[in-house]
Every structure is written in structure tokens, then in C-alpha cells.
Amino acid sequence: MSKVTILLEGYVRGDGETVQATVTLVQDNGHNIIVDPGMTHDPRAITDALSKHDLRPDGIDTIFITHHHPDHTRYMGLFQGARLYDYASMYASDKWLDSGDGYAITSDVKIMHTPGHTSEDATLIITNVTNIPEKSPCTVAICHLWWCEDKDDDPTAENMEQLRESRKKVIAAADYIIPGHGGMFAVKDK
Ligand SMILES: [Zn+2]
């Protein structure tokens, strides 16, 4: 049984001069995982949002980043004790170990390599999510394959063809998607 909570809903405004990442808290089996602690409207926004869930930065044991752009990584350093996962590796203190596609961070939280926006993009797939009233349990995917719901294009994608293939994999796996810069949306076209 897991829980997924959006701490900050992301956005892209203007021509992309104003950007906030969607920052998400994933909780499973005693683990507190923060996803994409990136650029925010206020430096305190992430810690303020965590405190509403009775969490301090040292209560976060794991960071997952969907990819390596600073709008999704800017505030990783707030969580000094946390191990970090990206599309291929786990980083903790001075250890740099393999993880990557299919790796299970916890029993209900797995990494899927989903290239397209960059070749180093990954999606976090969370199963048995029980805090979404519309469907419980359900599966949630957190990724940067969409900026937000109904935005079909990605002007910054390295490989749009690959991105569309990765979207198919995520749509097949998930009931809900949390995109890089918007709120959660339901998967409609399976
Ligand atoms: Zn990016």
C-alpha cells in the first residue's frame, strides 16, 4: 500500500521564462520519497509543503529525479541524508551503484527508463496507491513525458519519436499520470 501526494503543482508560463517543477511525495513501507525537488516560486516552498505533512527534510530518505535538467533537480541538496535515484543509478554518500530500468526502490515503487525528452529520462511507477478516492488501489506514473495534461508536443524534447514510444509504455502501465509541470490526470486512451 502506497500514497502519492503532490506537494507543489508545476507550471510553465510565458515562453518558458517562468517555470516550476511538479514536486511529489511518495510514501511506501516506511519510506518517504521526494520526486523532482526542482525550481520553485520560493526557496522555502518544498520544506513548507513537507511540514504540512509533518515531515522535515531529514525525514526524506530517497530522492528520485525524472531527468537531469535543473528545473527538476535544483533543491536536491536540501535532503543531505537521502539516497538519490535517476534513470540508471543510485547515489548515496560516496557510493555510485547500478539500478535503472525495472529497479524496485520499494515493493510498490519501480523505475522505468522512458527516454525521449532526454535520453536519460525515467518514470517512477507506483502501484497499490490507496489515497486517490476515484480509484483505489491504482497505479500512478510520475514522469516528464508530458509538461501537463493535453500538451501533446514537447518543444524541448531530444527525440519526439522516442518520447511517443515511452508514452505508450507509461499509458499501458498507469491509471494516473503526474507530468513534469502540471497536475495529475487520468489515463483515458488505453
Ligand atoms: Zn527537462
Ligand SMILES: [Zn+2]
Ligand atoms: Zn521540466
